[in-house]
Amino acid sequence: MIYKVIAKPEFEKFIDTLVSGETLSYGPRHVDTDKQGEPIYQFREVNTVSDIAFDYTATYSSAKHFLLPFRENLSRFTFTDDDWEQDIGYEVKPIILIGLRPYDISAINILDSVLLNGHFPSPYYLARRKNTFIIGMDHLPLPDCFSKSLNHHTVSHGFNLFCSDIGDKYYLSINSSKAYNYLKEFRVEDPSYDDDCKLIERRKLIKQSFKTDVEVTGLPSFLDIEFDSPIWTKWGDKCLNCGTCAMVCPTCYCYNIEDRPDTDLQGSSRQKQLYSCNLVDFAEVAGGHNFRPKNGDRLKYRYYHHYLGFAENANQPICVGCNRCGRACLANINPKDVINDLRMEKESCMICVSQSPDKT
Amino acid sequence: MRFTIPGQDINRERFVREIPDFHHKSEVMLTDKGYKCRITNIVSLTEQEKLFQLRILDPDERNIFRFRPGQFLMLQVPGYGEVPISISSSTSNNEQIELCIRKAGHVTNALFYAREGAHVAVRGPFGSSFPMEEMMDRNVILVAGGLGIAPLRAPLFWINDHRDRYRQVHMLYGTKEPSQMLFTYQFEEWRKINHIDLHTIVEHAPKEWKGKTGMITELFSEIAIDHDNTYAIVCGPPVMFKFVCNHLDKQGIPMNRMFVSLERRMNCGMGKCCRCMVGSTFTCVDGPVFDYWSVMNLKEAI
Numbered sequence: 001m002i003y004k005v006i007a008k009p010e011f012e013k014f015i016d017t018l019v020s021g022e023t024l025s026y027g028p029r030h031v032d033t034d035k036q037g038e039p040i041y042q043f044r045e046v047n048t049v050s051d052i053a054f055d056y057t058a059t060y061s062s063a064k065h066f067l068l069p070f071r072e073n074l075s076r077f078t079f080t081d082d083d084w085e086q087d088i089g090y091e092v093k094p095i096i097l098i099g100l101r102p103y104d105i106s107a108i109n110i111l112d113s114v115l116l117n118g119h120f121p122s123p124y125y126l127a128r129r130k131n132t133f134i135i136g137m138d139h140l141p142l143p144d145c146f147s148k149s150l151n152h153h154t155v156s157h158g159f160n161l162f163c164s165d166i167g168d169k170y171y172l173s174i175n176s177s178k179a180y181n182y183l184k185e186f187r188v189e190d191p192s193y194d195d196d197c198k199l200i201e202r203r204k205l206i207k208q209s210f211k212t213d214v215e216v217t218g219l220p221s222f223l224d225i226e227f228d229s230p231i232w233t234k235w236g237d238k239c240l241n242c243g244t245c246a247m248v249c250p251t252c253y254c255y256n257i258e259d260r261p262d263t264d265l266q267g268s269s270r271q272k273q274l275y276s277c278n279l280v281d282f283a284e285v286a287g288g289h290n291f292r293p294k295n296g297d298r299l300k301y302r303y304y305h306h307y308l309g310f311a312e313n314a315n316q317p318i319c320v321g322c323n324r325c326g327r328a329c330l331a332n333i334n335p336k337d338v339i340n341d342l343r344m345e346k347e348s349c350m351i352c353v354s355q356s357p358d359k360t
Numbered sequence: 361m362r363f364t365i366p367g368q369d370i371n372r373e374r375f376v377r378e379i380p381d382f383h384h385k386s387e388v389m390l391t392d393k394g395y396k397c398r399i400t401n402i403v404s405l406t407e408q409e410k411l412f413q414l415r416i417l418d419p420d421e422r423n424i425f426r427f428r429p430g431q432f433l434m435l436q437v438p439g440y441g442e443v444p445i446s447i448s449s450s451t452s453n454n455e456q457i458e459l460c461i462r463k464a465g466h467v468t469n470a471l472f473y474a475r476e477g478a479h480v481a482v483r484g485p486f487g488s489s490f491p492m493e494e495m496m497d498r499n500v501i502l503v504a505g506g507l508g509i510a511p512l513r514a515p516l517f518w519i520n521d522h523r524d525r526y527r528q529v530h531m532l533y534g535t536k537e538p539s540q541m542l543f544t545y546q547f548e549e550w551r552k553i554n555h556i557d558l559h560t561i562v563e564h565a566p567k568e569w570k571g572k573t574g575m576i577t578e579l580f581s582e583i584a585i586d587h588d589n590t591y592a593i594v595c596g597p598p599v600m601f602k603f604v605c606n607h608l609d610k611q612g613i614p615m616n617r618m619f620v621s622l623e624r625r626m627n628c629g630m631g632k633c634c635r636c637m638v639g640s641t642f643t644c645v646d647g648p649v650f651d652y653w654s655v656m657n658l659k660e661a662i
């Protein structure tokens with residue numbers, strides 16, 4: 001990694017040059033205002049630097065949709081009289097993503113570990129990933145964000161360029177030759193001692209700004225033991241099975257595949273569609289048997305996959321702590337409350353443990 | 361000053377691969393390309409089930425497609441969709457793939473309208489398999505309930521191909537009604553030629569039924585189990601697993617010598633779509649064949 005600093009006006013010039021070019025660029029934009037009067041941000045196409053809201057709080061949807069679109073064509077079938085041909089293509093247009101927060105970049109790293117590993121790396125994802133230029137930016141978290149608890153408040157890889165705000169300059173972490181080459185045309189300097197100090201202060205500030213903490217130590221074991229806990233029914237009763245949490249989640253990648261025949265019946269597209277494990281038919285098999293028939297079962301499965309199942313397979317929980325699901329949930333279910341609820345149940349038993357004969 | 365990112369600079373990755381390869385890990389492959397097959401024969405088994413015989417058209421692809429007993433494939437019916445189907449044929453039959461399919465959903469319904477000569481495609485094979493080598497020189501009990509006989513045909517054919525390497529082989533087969541019994545035409549062959557000790561039972565029977573009536577566990581009274589030297593393979597509806605495996609457990613067969621094949625909804629077969637996940641386990645990659653100990657540890661598995 002190479003470190004440089006750039007003055008803010010020069011940085012804006014750099015971004016402007018980048019986004020006004022031919023390559024499609026996406027960045028956080030102020031798109032609407034919610035009923036409390038708070039701005040709503042989303043990653044949208046940007047053409048000049050003034051389109052980008054660098055100081056955005058959090059976007060409703062995550063940046064995963066540039067790599068995992070809601071709908072994606074996997075293959076095309078063209079029908080002839082008594083035969084068909086399958087056609088598969090992976091070509092995608094390069095894109096630039098600007099202003100991703102550390103947890104969004106971490107989320108992409110997690111998706112990489114799922115979709116590019118194993119016996120069957122996804123060529124669709126790989127094509128998109130290799131053609132995405134990512135510029136990350138640090139930020140002060142929203143009060144309900146708990147990415148620090150999961151160590152995703154900083155990120156060390158997965159981006160091409162990362163910018164930390166140190167007052168009148170940005171401290172740049174350059175992680176690809178491509179980013180380095182682009183920056184050659186602009187006035188960048190080596191960081192001075194002062195800049196380094198400011199970066200450390202900035203990082204401290206960010207670290208201390210987290211208001212929400214979720215204790216995830218030993219969570220896989222808790223979840224495994226508490227499989228039959230009544231809290232799953234309690235939270236399951238609230239859940240509306242709408243699947244919103246999975247749609248806004250930066251790491252949820254489950255999907256459904258269906259064939260969509262053309263209206264003229266001359267062809268058909270096999271499409272992948274992002275899905276949610278909270279939807280009723282997620283685990284239903286042919287013949288109608290549903291392996292997770294109750295709301296609580298499905299909600300539990302989601303938590304198990306995020307904090308236990310994935311942790312067993314990839315050594316880290318899949319959750320990055322952005323709390324998008326908590327903000328978007330129509331039934332006010334958020335990971336912090338569910339996990340704390342689960343933990344409290346156990347912690348109340350500390351009395352019994354301390355009174356057990358072995359303790360004395 | 362303006363500059364653009366040249367398209368081909370970022371877009372260096374273009375993925376082209378001639379022959380689809382499911383057997384070797386490679387960085388990129390045509391994961392969604394199926395082997396085109398011709399339906400060579402359709403056998404109507406019952407009102408609900410048909411046996412489809414498929415031949416992969418391309419000779420190279422036909423050579424690549426080798427599977428182990430217990431594995432499954434993804435059957436593509438273009439325009440309708442894709443379904444996971446267990447392979448029901450002998451591993452030594454390199455010419456044809458046999459699939460026993462029940463009319464249960466959108467894709468299988470469409471398939472029931474297909475005529476001989478129609479083209480479909482298969483992807484795979486996927487998943488784990490029964491450890492047939494480990495079972496050699498031991499007794500084997502195969503327990504099938506209903507359509508569960510379809511995935512058990514592959515290990516049964518394997519045993520028939522290597523009959524001298526296995527000791528006593530029992531097969532217990534139960535269905536709801538006599539009319540739902542599959543592959544009845546092979547029973548004589550299995551009994552007389554392959555020396556399989558085959559027992560059948562039905563839950564509800566019309567008056568003219570001469571066989572046994574009752575639950576499948578009742579068949580255990582007819583066979584003697586040498587629990588130190590016996591392996592069991594169980595496949596059927598989820599409710600059957602519990603009863604059969606509990607019974608075998610009581611008989612003293614160790615949990616790691618009982619194998620079950622789980623059914624789940626699979627969309628990709630490659631451990632990506634998560635539809636078949638049980639806890640942290642992908643049924644498509646780590647399964648569908650599990651030993652009973654693993655199943656006991658997988659919550660919600662059966």
